[in-house]
C-alpha cells in the first residue's frame with residue numbers, strides 16, 4: 001500500500017522521506033524574527049497584491065469568509081492575510097511563533113482600529129486549540145511540509161481548509177548569480193510544495209480546488225537590508241558566509257544598486273488550495 005499514490009500512506013511516507021530531516025529546523029522564533037521587519041516589502045509588488053486579492057475574493061465567493069465566520073490563520077506572520085480577512089468575518093485568530101512578526105501584526109491591527117483580531121504567540125507544534133473554526137487558513141510556512149500538520153489542521157476546520165504554498169518555481173536571477181559566483185553552487189528550488197498536501201488530501205477524499213499564480217515578486221530595498229535578507233536565505237540552506245564572502249556579496253550588490261537601493265525580482269509560482277470539508281467524498 002505504501003507504493004500506491006492513491007493511498008494516504010504513500011504521501012505520508014514520501015513527505016517524511018523528503019522533508020523529515022528538516023522537521024523543526026525552520027521553527028525557531030529567532031529565525032523568523034530576522035525577516036519580520038522587511039516582510040511587508042512584498043506588498044510593493046503588484047503581482048503579490050493581486051494574488052492576495054484574488055485569493056480573498058474566491059474565499060468570499062465560496063463562503064470561506066462570511067460575516068458569521070471565525071477564521072484561524074496558522075503561522076499568520078505580520079498579518080498580510082488576517083488583516084484583510086478581519087473586516088469580512090466575525091473574528092480572526094492568528095497564531096505565530098515569531099514575536100517580531102506578531103508585533104508588526106498587532107501594530108497594524110491597532111492602526112486600522114480592528115477589534116475582532118486575536119493574536120497568539122504560539123508554536124504550532126505545541127498549540128492546543130480549544131475549539132474548531134469555520135475556516136482554517138495557512139500560507140507559505142514550513143509547517144505545510146509536514147502531513148501530520150495537515151491532519152491536525154483538518155481536525156480544526158469545520159467548513160474550509162485553505163492552503164497557500166510554493167508550487168515549484170522560485171527563481172531570483174540576482175541570487176542565482178551570487179549563489180554561483182560566491183557560494184559555488186547552483187540556486188535550485190527543488191521542493192514539491194503544495195502538490196504534496198493536495199495529493200494527500202485527495203487520497204483522503206478531499207478533492208480541493210487548486211489554482212496556480214505565476215508572476216514576479218519585485219522589491220526595491222536599501223543595500224544593507226537586501227544583504228541581510230540574502231544572508232538569511234543562505235542560512236536557510238545551511239550556507240556559512242565568512243567575512244570575505246560577505247564583502248564580495250556587498251560589492252556585487254553595490255554594483256547593482258541605484259541610489260543605494262537594490263532591485264530584486266523573483267519568479268514564483270504559488271498554489272492556492274481550497275478544500276470544502278463537507279464535500280468529502282469516499283476516500284480512493
Ligand SMILES: C[S@@+](CC[C@H](N)C(=O)[O-])C[C@H]1O[C@@H](n2cnc3c(N)ncnc32)[C@H](O)[C@@H]1O
Nearest residue numbers: 027032075076077080096097098123124139141
Ligand atoms: C513566510 S512567513 C508567512 C506568513 C504569512 N502566513 C503569509 O503568508 O504572509 C512564515 C511564518 O511561519 C511562522 N512559523 C514557522 N514555524 C512556525 C511554528 N512552528 N509555529 C508557528 N509559526 C511558525 C513564522 O514565524 C513566519 O511568520
